[in-house]
Every structure is written in C-alpha cells, then in structure tokens.
Amino acid sequence: MSQQVIASNATSPLKRILAQGKYESIQMLSNGEQLILAVVMPLIALIVLSVTDLLNGVAERSIDAAVPGVLALCVISTAFTGQGIGTGFDRRYGVLKMFSTTPLGKAGLIFGKVIAVLTVLVIQVILISVVGLFMGWEPNLVGIVPAILFLLLGAAAFTSLGLLIAGTVRPEATLAITNLAWILLAGAGGVLYPLSMAPDWIQPTLNALPSAALGDAMRDALISGHFSIAGLIFLVLWSAAASFAAIKLFKWN
Amino acid sequence: MSSHTPSLIINELAKDLGPVPALDNRMLRVLESVSLKAYPGKVTTLLGANGAGKSTTLACAQGLLQPNGGTVELLGQDPYGDNPDLRSRVGVMLQDGGLPPSMRPIPLLRHVASLYKNPIDIDSLITRLDLESFGTRTIRRLSGGQKQRVAMAIALAGDPEVLFLDEPSAGLDPQSRQVVFDLITELRDAGKAIILTTHLMDDAQRLSDYVYIIDKGCTVAQGTVAELIERAAEDQDTRPIAFAGPAGLVLPEPPTGLHLSETSAGEYRLDGVNSPEHLNWLTTWWVKENILPTQLNLQSRSLEDVFLEFAQKEERA
Numbered sequence: 001m002s003q004q005v006i007a008s009n010a011t012s013p014l015k016r017i018l019a020q021g022k023y024e025s026i027q028m029l030s031n032g033e034q035l036i037l038a039v040v041m042p043l044i045a046l047i048v049l050s051v052t053d054l055l056n057g058v059a060e061r062s063i064d065a066a067v068p069g070v071l072a073l074c075v076i077s078t079a080f081t082g083q084g085i086g087t088g089f090d091r092r093y094g095v096l097k098m099f100s101t102t103p104l105g106k107a108g109l110i111f112g113k114v115i116a117v118l119t120v121l122v123i124q125v126i127l128i129s130v131v132g133l134f135m136g137w138e139p140n141l142v143g144i145v146p147a148i149l150f151l152l153l154g155a156a157a158f159t160s161l162g163l164l165i166a167g168t169v170r171p172e173a174t175l176a177i178t179n180l181a182w183i184l185l186a187g188a189g190g191v192l193y194p195l196s197m198a199p200d201w202i203q204p205t206l207n208a209l210p211s212a213a214l215g216d217a218m219r220d221a222l223i224s225g226h227f228s229i230a231g232l233i234f235l236v237l238w239s240a241a242a243s244f245a246a247i248k249l250f251k252w253n
Numbered sequence: 254m255s256s257h258t259p260s261l262i263i264n265e266l267a268k269d270l271g272p273v274p275a276l277d278n279r280m281l282r283v284l285e286s287v288s289l290k291a292y293p294g295k296v297t298t299l300l301g302a303n304g305a306g307k308s309t310t311l312a313c314a315q316g317l318l319q320p321n322g323g324t325v326e327l328l329g330q331d332p333y334g335d336n337p338d339l340r341s342r343v344g345v346m347l348q349d350g351g352l353p354p355s356m357r358p359i360p361l362l363r364h365v366a367s368l369y370k371n372p373i374d375i376d377s378l379i380t381r382l383d384l385e386s387f388g389t390r391t392i393r394r395l396s397g398g399q400k401q402r403v404a405m406a407i408a409l410a411g412d413p414e415v416l417f418l419d420e421p422s423a424g425l426d427p428q429s430r431q432v433v434f435d436l437i438t439e440l441r442d443a444g445k446a447i448i449l450t451t452h453l454m455d456d457a458q459r460l461s462d463y464v465y466i467i468d469k470g471c472t473v474a475q476g477t478v479a480e481l482i483e484r485a486a487e488d489q490d491t492r493p494i495a496f497a498g499p500a501g502l503v504l505p506e507p508p509t510g511l512h513l514s515e516t517s518a519g520e521y522r523l524d525g526v527n528s529p530e531h532l533n534w535l536t537t538w539w540v541k542e543n544i545l546p547t548q549l550n551l552q553s554r555s556l557e558d559v560f561l562e563f564a565q566k567e568e569r570a
Binding site for chain 2: 007008009010011013015016019020022023027030031090093094095096097098099100101102103104105106107108
C-alpha cells in the first residue's frame with residue numbers, strides 16, 4: 001500500500017489537547033452528581049473530622065489532621081470515581097468512538113481527561129484549603145511543595161486506575177466499583193485516617209494501597225513537613241502499573 | 254486528488270467478530286469478501302438488508318475496526334490506527350450518533366470544529382440543519398431525527414474530502430430528510446466522495462451514483478441504479494400491473510405464469526406480465542365484469558425489485 005505524506009486539516013496537537021481539556025472540564029463541572037462527589041462530600045468530611053475527636057493524636061489540632069486527608073480524598077473523587085464513571089458512560093454512548101473519528105487522537109482524548117482532572121482538582125484544593133484556613137488550619141509550609149507533588153502523583157495513579165476500570169468493564173459496573181471503592185478507601189483505605197489507627201493485622205495490606213500511600217504522604221508533608229519516600233515509591237509503582245494495564249486493556253468502544 | 258483516483262479502495266475485505274456465546278464462543282465471520290471503490294464527486298451506496306455487513310464494512314473503511322483479511326485504502330492510507338492527519342480529511346456520521354447526552358448540540362459542534370485547521374462555516378451549517386430550533390436542549394432530550402441532524406453536522410464539521418454516512422435518513426421526518434438529501438447532493442457536486450449505507454431502496458435510488466449490493470458479507474452486485482435495473486430485467490422481463498377498483502371482486506384464474514391478487518381493499522396487482530396477450534386477458538375480464546379501474550399503473554422496475562431478486566438468488570444458492 002502506498003504510504004504518502006498527506007495534507008492535514010487538523011489543528012496542532014497542543015491546540016487539540018487544550019480544546020479537549022476545556023470540553024472535558026466543562027463536562028465534569030456541569031455534572032451535578034460529580035460536583036457532589038468532588039465538592040460536597042469532601043467538605044462534609046472536612047467539617048465532621050474537624051469538629052469531632054476522630055483524629056485525636058494525629059496532629060495537635062483536628063483541623064491540621066483533617067485537611068491533608070480530605071485533599072487526598074479530593075484526588076480519589078475526581079481522578080478515580082468521577083472520571084471513571086464519566087469515561088465509562090462516554091464509552092457506552094459511543095462518545096469515545098465519535099471522537100475517534102475526529103483528528104483528536106488518543107493523546108488528545110487522554111490528555112484532555114488529564115487536564116479536566118487537574119482543573120477540577122485545582123478548584124477542589126483551593127476550596128478545601130480556603131475553608132480549612134477559615135477553620136484555623138495551619139499547614140507546615142515546608143510540606144507544601146511535596147504535598148503538591150503527591151497530589152499530582154496521586155492524580156496520575158487514580159486517573160490510570162479509573163481509566164483501567166472504565167475501559168474494561170460495563171459502565172454500570174464502573175459506577176458500582178468506583179463508588180464502592182470511594183467509600184471503602186475513604187473509610188478504611190488510609191485516606192482520611194492514618195494507617196497507624198487501623199488494627200495491626202490489616203496494616204501491611206492497607207499499606208500497599210495507593211490511597212494509603214497518598215493519605216499518609218499528604219499528612220507527613222503538611223503536618224510534619226516530611227517527604228515520604230515510601231509514599232513516592234508506592235505512588236510511582238501504582239501509576240506505572242495502572243497506566244500500563246490501561247493502555248494494554250482499554251477498549252474504546 | 255483527481256476525480257479519477259478513488260478516495261476509497263476496499264479489496265476482498267474479511268472481518269470476524271466475536272467470540273459469540275451462541276456459537277460456543279467461536280468467532281463469527283460477518284464479512285466474507287467485500288470489494289468496492291468510491292470516487293470524489295460521487296455518492297457510493299452500500300445497499301443491503303439488516304445484518305448484511307454494511308456497517309462493519311464502513312467501520313473497517315473508517316479505520317474503527319481492523320480487517321481479518323483483504324485491504325482498505327482511504328485517501329491512499331491504511332485507515333486503521335491513530336492517524337489524526339487522515340481523520341482530519343474524513344467525516345463520519347455514526348449510526349448510533351455517539352453524542353454525549355448531557356451536552357447541548359451547538360457547543361458540541363463548535364468544539365468538534367475547533368479540532369480542525371479549516372472547519373466548515375459552522376454558522377451556515379447550523380442554519381442549514383436548523384440546529385438552533387432545539388439548540389437550548391441537551392442531546393438526551395432530542396428526538397431521533399434531531400440527533401441525526403446533529404450527527405450529520407458533526408460529520409461535516411471539518412469540511413471533509415470523504416464523508417461516511419451510516420443510514421443518514423433513519424428517523425428523519427420528510428422535511429428534514431429533504432434537507433439532508435439536498436445537502437448530500439450539494440456535497441457530491443462540490444467534489445466530496447460520499448459513501449453511505451442504507452436499507453431504504455428509495456433513498457439509494459434517489460441519491461446514488463453507484464451502488465454495491467452487500468449480502469451475507471459479500472459484494473453480490475454493483476453498478477449504477479440504471480445498470481442494475483437493466484441487468485436484472487434481462488434475467489426476468491416481467492412487469493407488474495397495479496390497478497384500483499371496487500373492493501372484493503371475485504378474481505378469475507389467470508393464464509399460466511400470471512398471478513392476480515387483491516393486495517389491499519380495492520387495490521389489485523397482476524404479476525408476471527410479459528406479453529400483450531396478458532393485457533388482453535386482463536381487459537377482457539374487465540369488459541366482461543363491467544369494471545372500469547379508477548387507477549391503472551404499469552409499474553417500472555425499481556431498485557427494490559432488483560435487490561429482492563438478488564436476495565432471493567442468494568437464498569436459493
């Protein structure tokens with residue numbers, strides 16, 4: 001078959017990615033259910049954990065112990081559950097197939113989703129941080145840069161996991177799995193509570209979860225100003241494994 | 254690309270789908286051997302019954318499915334895989350639309366257009382397809398015909414050289430159907446290569462420059478509409494006569510080779526007419542029974558007759 005250089009009517013890859021990022025962000029922000037998951041639930045978690053003694057002993061004040069975990073929960077809400085459900089239904093309705101007939105390309109689709117996740121995450125982080133500061137949160141300033149790095153690594157790991165599930169099972173199953181996972185990880189996955197508060201026998205298992213790696217790394221950074229090497233290794237490994245599996249197994253339609 | 258160079262060449266295309274649980278999880282061969290060419294400035298139609306393999310052929314031609322055999326060349330390229338440059342020159346209207354239910358049609362259309370360097374004049378397209386009349390509604394609240402118009406607009410957003418339309422008139426009201434047909438004709442006249450599938454013979458007869466009849470995953474006939482009708486007429490030169498008269502007539506036994514029936518109340522049809530003698534027999538009966546038909550039509554053969562004959566031949570084979 002003749003392989004000739006052909007003229008193109010596509011805009012530059014960067015323009016396509018930015019256009020898709022804007023489109024995906026609007027899609028995420030205009031979805032009521034996703035907003036509840038992305039904003040309302042983390043705010044409720046922040047208030048409950050701050051005004052109760054559930055996190056006693058984790059930091060000097062409850063609000064300082066609560067904010068890092070709630071920021072980690074925001075990552076899971078947006079990158080994993082919200083994005084996974086959205087992608088699953090895009091696949092069901094043939095939206096991914098429709099976009100695959102345009103010049104968007106796989107890179108445009110994937111990076112468009114990454115931009116949307118990061119956009120919503122920035123809004124969540126600003127909102128939770130401002131509310132936290134109003135409630136008296138005093139983050140360890142040394143830990144802010146590491147915390148941003150861990151949020152980004154967490155977003156990469158959970159976006160890949162969300163895409164892996166959305167691209168391999170039915171959308172209804174994606175809905176069930178990602179919502180259930182959100183509840184389990186939030187309640188017992190080391191996101192909102194440090195693993196040291198869990199029974200000894202389950203700690204090794206929970207330690208292997210990306211949620212625990214993210215939650216503990218965020219607390220280490222924003223409470224103590226420490227950089228968690230273990231958190232870094234676990235999140236990088238989860239990101240690499242989930243990305244590899246998602247690329248191999250994802251079905252576009 | 255010259256009008257003599259095909260925009261699409263499909264050669265002995267084969268495709269398996271599955272595994273199919275009903276076949277003990279074996280693969281099902283949905284395309285056996287489909288070959289076709291589509292040229293710029295022409296409407297090429299894939300005609301076939303439901304399940305004949307039209308949409309699978311189109312999906313392979315668009316690069317959405319990888320063939321198991323044969324070759325596909327779209328604008329000189331293998332269309333399978335991630336190829337944004339090729340995609341930018343091809344418009345696709347999917348049978349199921351692939352439209353995000355929570356979006357409004359016009360922002361979606363403008364977004365898709367933003368992926369192209371030189372998109373079509375979107376405002377004119379919106380007016381032409383009357384998208385503004387339902388522009389404030391989300392796609393999930395649109396009727397089937399309105400969704401078809403949005404899907405058509407999206408296929409045209411990049412002002413493509415090649416346009417694939419899968420059942421473009423499905424679900425359209427007569428007015429929208431006319432708009433879509435006029436648009437297809439204009440695009441053809443503007444030099445676009447248009448490849449469409451349909452199971453509606455009227456649409457195919459009205460729009461097509463060249464027709465491929467697909468049956469059981471094979472190309473069983475090809476030609477212009479006139480050629481196909483003429484070729485089939487050579488095989489079996491009969492003309493049905495339709496007439497209307499009083500309902501419930503007692504029908505006489507016709508000569509051998511003819512078949513007379515009342516198709517609905519007061520509507521009659523005589524099949525198998527191939528000689529003036531047959532007309533004589535019919536009018537003799539009318540005179541005898543004092544019947545003056547209110548309508549009389551010596552029907553010309555249509556693409557539908559041709560298609561049914563090919564289908565019956567395949568059935569017999």
